[in-house]
Every structure is written in C-alpha cells, then in structure tokens.
Amino acid sequence: MTMLKRFEVTNFKQFKSLAWDFSKVRNYDFSMDCLIDSSHGKFVKTALVYGRNSSGKSNLGFALFDIVQHLVDKIKKPDAYIYYANADHPTEPVRFKYTFLLDGKEVVYSYSKTSSLDLLGESLFIDNEEVFLWDEIKKVHRFDRLSSFGFKNLNFVYKDSKLSFLRYLANNSPLSQDSPIRKLMNFVGSMLWFRRVDTGNSFMGLLSVSDHLDSFIISHGLTEKFEKFLNEHDVKEQIKVAKSPDGREGLYFAHKQSLPFFAAASSGTLALTVLFYWREALEMNKPSFIYMDKFDAFYHYEVAEKIFNLAKSLDIQCILTTHNTNLLKHANTRADCCFLLRNEIIKPFSDLTEREIREGNNLEKLFLSHEFEC
Template identity: 80%
Template structure:
C-alpha cells in the first residue's frame, strides 16, 4: 500500500492544501526515486523545500493526524495544540487520504472539530462506499457493510467519539487481503521523526519509546554503530561502560572515557537517531516515513550519503530540507522535489515552463528562483 494523494483543509496554517504523489514525468534518470505499481509509477522518495515557517513540519503533522485516531502508537499531543487554522478557529478540520492497494484505490476522509472530536467519516474502495456518517447532517450509510464482509456489528456500545473505521477493524474478523486490514496495518506502521535538542522526537510505529543507548547496547550494536559513525565522518571509538550509578551506557573511548550523550555534537546525536531508526526498521518494518529537517545538523556531504541511504529503502519516504546541494540529477529529479510556498505544494517540474533535462543544474535553477509557486 502507498499514499497516492493527500488533502487537508483548515489545519494550522493551511486553508487548503493538496499533494499528489502520482504526478510523475517520463524522465529516464533517478528512477530509484519512484516505485512501479499496478496503477503506474508513484513517487517513493521526495524532497520538500520551503522557507522558514512555510509549513514543512505542519505538513508532516497533518499527514500523521490519521495515526492519532486510528491506532494506539506514540503521538505528539503538543503538535496538535493549535489545531484549526487561527483565522477560522471555529471551522472544522478535514483530511482526505487516497491510498493505492494492489490496483485498488482506497479513499478515507474525515472531519474533526478538535484532535479527538470526529464529526464526519467515510471510506470508499474503488469509488464504492463502504460506510459514511455525518454528525452535522445527522446522516449515515452502513448498508454496504455486509457486501464487504462485515455483519452483526453492535452499534449500541460504540463510542461516539471513536472512529467508525477503528471500531470496525477492532470488532470484526479481518482476512489477510481485507483492504481495511491493509489500511489499518499501513497507518499503524507510519513513522515521523526528527532529531531535536532534547533527543529523539517521533510519532507512529511504536507503542512505547526506547532509550537510544539501551537499544544499541542490548542489541549488541556498539561496534556497528561505531562503524556507522566512522563512515559518516565521526572518527571516534566507542565502548560500553558503567556510570557511577551502575547503569551501562555508551562512552567515547579515550584515556578518560567520555559519556557519549553528554559530549556528542548535535550532528553526532542526529546520526545516532538515524542509526537507531535504521536498525529498528529491520525489526519493525514501517509503511511510510516522514523525516523532518533530516539534515539540519549534517555537513552537506553527510546529508547526501543519508539521502541516498533513504532512497535504498523500499518505503515511501518524505524528507524536508533546506539543503540545495542535494539537487543533483544523480540524486533526485524535478518531479520528486517539491516546493511548499503560500499553502501550495508542487513539484519543481510543474513550476517552470522549461523542459527539464538530465544535464540541467537543478540547484542553480532553484537558487535563481526558476521554481516559484
């Protein structure tokens, strides 16, 4: 399953925003940024650019709103404190997700008045309505549920604030090929993360958070982590030692051992977060990744290595950045690079009349304002 289109209305700074991952050009380079599906090609690895306060982080929060009300995974309630657009605080917030699943198109949309207050919800499979309900108009349609294999549901004990899709999934036997099971599994495996000064900030995928050094030590990854740091220009040796309170931790191996998390640079800590997720992905396979400001603490050469590491993942991945050095056709392509500006997100390929060729310098074009929403 892949996310094909996303729309949001009245969320934070966005009056209305639409994003289409199926708008792919016929470039014959950097095809590893795409994935082939029965419906055609979709964007697999996307770079998102935008000025400060353009909404790059809020875009990620908008996409991950679905995690809050469908599954019990780690969330960031602070990211949703100011929910509705401040110019229209009393208007509802609407979300619309279109997914591609084995040649079928799933459309899930819902409306909220607050992060936990649903007032409308509907689900369609290939334009056929599975269910819908609307509190404002006091209308609903659950008649088609039986044709999708759902029978004998007890509506009496359904929590009115709870998503019906969630209720349906949790109270019905679902076959392995059920589109609803696939949708719930996809949402339950979505991952948003970024490195912040206070540590590893993330949403989705896990039900509890791990301690980074405990994870590395308990999985016998210290040597592998040291090699990872060395490959990314951090030329240090590591060891495991006990602190005065008896707890094992990571240390830089000098004549005077230095506690890793006390003295490591911001860039090294960012690499630590990346290593943690890269190894954890082998244990808990994510369905979708949003890496916010992924290279904020990296040298541009390290950032390029990390981006190419992300491209190797067979997972739809979005990375927000300010790093124009990544804009090379050896790395990416104009239909996989997006500009977020004035509440509009569009690929570079749609923001110019110029025919983009492999020999064009994307970075130079971008810096000369060739691409403007």
Template identity: 35%
Template sequence: MLAKIEISNFKNFKENFVFDLSNTSSFSFNQECIKNKVVNKAIVYGHNGSGKSNLGFAIFDLISHITDKKTEPSYYKNYLNADLDSQIASFKFEFRFDKNILEYSYTKSDYQTLISEELKINGKEYLFIDREKSSIFRTSAKGAENLKKDIGDSNISIINYLSKNTILDDNKDNNIFFKFKEFVNKMLYFKDVDGRNFLGLEQGGHSIFDDIVERNNLKDFEKFLNDAGIICKLVSKKGSESNNVVYFKFKKKEVVFSEIASSGTKALALFYFWYQRIKEENRVSFLFIDEFDAFYHHSLSKTLVEKLKELENTQVILTTHNTSIISNEILRPDCYFLMYPDRITSLAKSTTKELREAHNIEKMYRAGFFE
C-alpha cells in the same frame, strides 16, 4: 503507499491544500524513487513558516484515531486555522495498494474529536458516518452484516470499531482495508535530535544506546560514525540504573557520548537507531523526517539520502533547507517539492520547460527558475 493528501482548516493550512505524490513524470533516471506510479522518496523545501512541520503533523493526524498509539497533545495545539471561522478541519487521504485505490476522508473539531468519516475502495463506499446527523454508520464490508451499526456517543473511529468487533470475510475489499490499517500502524515521524519524541510506530522515551548495545550493533555504529567523518572509538558500560551508557574511548580516558557529542553527532545516532531498525525488521511503511539534516554537512546529507533510498519498502519524505542535495544524481525533479503556505508543487510541475538528467537543477533553483 500514500498518494495524496488534501487538508483544510488545519494549523497554517486554510482551504484545500493538496500534496500530490501521484502526479509523476516520465523521467527515465532514478526510477527506484517511484513505486506504483507514486513518489516513494521525496524531499520538501520551503521557507521557515511555510508549514513543512505542519505537513507532517497533518499526515500523522491519522494515528490519533486509527491506531491505539497516543498522540503528543503539544504537537496539535492550535489545531484549527486562526484566520477561518469554520470550527471543523477536514482531511482527505488517497492510498494506493498495487492497482487499488483507497480514499479516506474525515473531519474533526480538534485532534481528538471526530465528526465524520468516509472510506472508499476503488470508488465504492466501504464505510461512512456523519455524527452530526446520526450515530449510525453504513458499511458494505462483507462479514459485518450483523454488526451493531449504532455507536451512540462514542468517539471511536468506525475503522477501529469495524476491525475490532467483527471477523471480516476474506475478500478483495476487506484485504485492502486491512492493508490500509497495517500501513497506518507502521508509519513513523521523528525530528527531536535527542531521540525523545516520535509519532506513529513508536513514541515517548526510548533509549537509543540500550537498543544499539542490546542488538550488538555498537561496533557497526562506530563504523557508521567513522564513515561519516567522525573518527572515534566507542565502548559501553552499565549505568547506575542498569542502562547501557556509551563512551568515547580516548588514549587517557573515556567520556560519556552524550556529554561531548555535537548536535550533528547526536542526530546521527538517532538516524542510525531508526535506520537499523527499519532495515533489519522492515517495520516502517512510511517515514517522515522533519529537517533531517539540520546539523549535517551537505556531503553527509547526500550520503544519508542514498541510504534511505535503499529502503525499498519504506516510503520516505524528508524536509530540509539544504539546496546542495537538489540533484538529479540523487533523486529526480518530480521527487523534489517546493512548499509555500498555500501550495506545494514538484520541480517538474513548476516549469513548462523540459527537464533532462544533465540539467543542474540546484543551479536552476537558486536562479529562481522554478518560482
């Protein structure tokens, strides 16, 4: 699980912006929101321009060089902070796998160009390179003793170089290394209500309705919408390009779903698309949904958070402006985070007052109690 990220000189983040998911408290309620002493379900609040979307892009900067997935360049324009002179952005991640801690730090001059990398497992160096000083990397990985350590002018991550060019021994450190690789490969970010753009697990164009129909989930999707208060009947037909087209079925006629569905209904379709895939296949290790309920009624937002809480093996971070779901009935004070341009802090760490389950933390938030 992701336990902490420190960011410097990336987009709106200047120096040492820290998002710590491991600084939890000892609340006795909603304990399923914490796993291995790390926040497993989190909701982030912040004013427009505070950097909520950029926080997601910072976390998913990993995938551009650790995985084989392509990163959408438009997400990473203006990579460096415009107020600083430094030409290098730095990132430090801390992951926890059971009782083991893996730290991965790196620097970049842009989203494609790596400068340095360091990976530690339980405090001991596992991989290291500083390309400004040498093209030769160090590794303590067992099984890599005869691997060529000089990568020349290649910009390949030494993580990928190591995993693709040698067969590592079966030992504790190597197993943690591969758990890290697998976790990053299964991370997913999405926001676009039309379902066209994703980061991580899957990217680019993807037909939501082809997926729903081919999985024989159309009736279940219909029920999902009805349960959400959108009373409808759905049918599907083959389109001109042999794709599956979903229609709302009325008494007199059938109308293409995408032509009359509201933005909120389209957003629900995208949510359902991913939720079914995550739930059925256990494919996603980490899920970041930006402005997850921008088009939803507040009661529906609560329902969707409860559904996401059912995903025990998926760490979830949501961003929102909806204060109605700040409630101890849904999460707990150490799972709600307040974000500002220079810091992010949980509600639990934003006050010296002891918070209890009976407290109305939304009312306290609106009153400025946590400011």
C-alpha cells in the same frame, strides 16, 4: 504494493486548503530509483520538500500523521496537535482525505474533526464504492452497505465523538489477509515521522513503546556496529559500554577519562545516532511510509547525500524536508520528486516552470535563480 497516492487537508494549522498528489510523474528517463513503478502507473517514492522558514514543512508532516493519532495505538506526539484548527477559522471543522493504493485497490478515507481527539464524521470508499459514511453536522449515518463488504451482525452503539468507526470496524471484525481495511490499518500502524532537533529526539508512529537510544544499541549488541557507523561518517571515536555511578549501563567515548556519550556528543553526532537507531530499528520494524523532518539540519552536505541515498534504497515512500540545495543533482533526484511548499501550495518543481527539464539541467542553479515559484 501499498502507497499513499494523494493527501488533502483543510483548515489545519496554517493550511486553509492543501492537496498533495504523488501521482504527477513525468516521463524522465533518469533517477528512476526515486519512483514506485506499479500496475497503476508510476508514483513518487522518495521526495525532497523545500520551503522557506515557517512555510509549513513541519506542519505538513503533522497533518499527514494526524491519521495515526486516532486509528492506531502507536507512539503519538500530542504537543504537535494542541493548536489544531486554522487560527483564522477556529470554529470550522478540520478535514483530512487520504487516497491509498493497497495492492491494486484504491481506498479513500476521509474524516473531519473539531480537535485532535473529537471526530465529526468519517467515510470510507473502496474502488469508488461507499463502505460507510457518517457526518454529525449533516446528521447523516449510512452503514447499510457494510454487509456487502462482508461485515455482518455488527452490534455496536455509538458512545461518543472520540470513537473512530473505522477503528471499531477493524478491531471488532474478522478481517482476511487480503482485506483492504486490514491493509489500511497495517499501513497506518507502520507509518513513521521523526526528526532530530536541539531539544531532543522526536517521533510518531511505528512503535508502541519508546526506547532509549543507548539501551537499544546495547541490548541488541550493536555497539561495535555503531562505532563503525560513526567512523564511516567522520566521527573518529571509539565507543564502549560502561556503568554510571547509579549502576545503569550506557555508552561512553573511550578515552583515558571516559565521557558519557549523550552528554559529550555534538549535535551532529547525536543526529547520526538517531539515524543509526532508525536504520537498525527499521530492519526490525518494517515501516510503510516515512516523513523525515529537517533530516539534515546537523549534517555535513556529504553525509546528507549519503542519508538521502539510504532513503532512496528503501522500497517505501520516504519524504524528507530540507534546505540543502546540494541534493538537487539529477544523479540524486528529479524535478517531479522535488517539491516547493509556499503559500499553502505544494507542487513539484516540474509543475513550476515552463522549461523542459532535461538530465543535463542544473536543478540547484535553477532553484536558486527562482525558476521554480508557487
């Protein structure tokens, strides 16, 4: 089992300092499908993140996915990283620390940057043993332990601060299937962040190239399946493939006068289309970790619950940000898997109250009555 155990970030955007621990799990005996049960204990698998507008739910996702920007060649979102360091401390380094559990090994990867592209230092520890560490501020460069981890005869010259040594190590060394570094790179290369907003679809990670939604559906012969999916979610339309005046195949609503799907579809229907795309794409490209930002912004509450249950059915960690309190049912979730982000602090509901949470408690009512406060 591979998972993210803990994440820490300092001086990134609005976060002066924030830590998120996925291992703080209570002994509730309900909604166990929200957890990962491993030999190292239980961990949060499917999480709901709540917070007021501008609390940082989107920026938290960007912080988590900063690691994708410099370690792997996957789809990136550079506009999310233009304003990088905390505006009150713009000259101070931005620091990230990830603690992974990778098939029984605890791997801790830390790094600091001056911008999204410029590294100041990195370190890697496997089961508390240092693999390497370099820090330009402290003028420390420790690579002498690499041979004890099987990395011998490495001939490298540091060229510039934009080069990640971990990436260099992974790309220039023969790595066995059970190598923690190989597993780390595979995990990061399969992380996925996405959302649907009014300005269009947006995602990071997992794929090396992007694809038009209609091209994906048509080329994979999914038109009938897509129509059935929409019908099941109360969009009672027939869908067909037709050619536009310029000869390009696209999706259309099948009426007496055919309507171009993406020009005529409502925001909710487009949001469902994104969900369908990722549901099918995930079958072809297995993700390691998903962050769905504003996942239900355009969904009816019943549809949102279906999507949340779909997320729970995945055997990977899935984080969903939302304002939808209807999801706070113990049939859906549990207090240690629901998080409140406020004042640069993220904590599970279970840590924000003195009350003993029981299966019969109404989490939605407690949340709306401000029982859970950072």
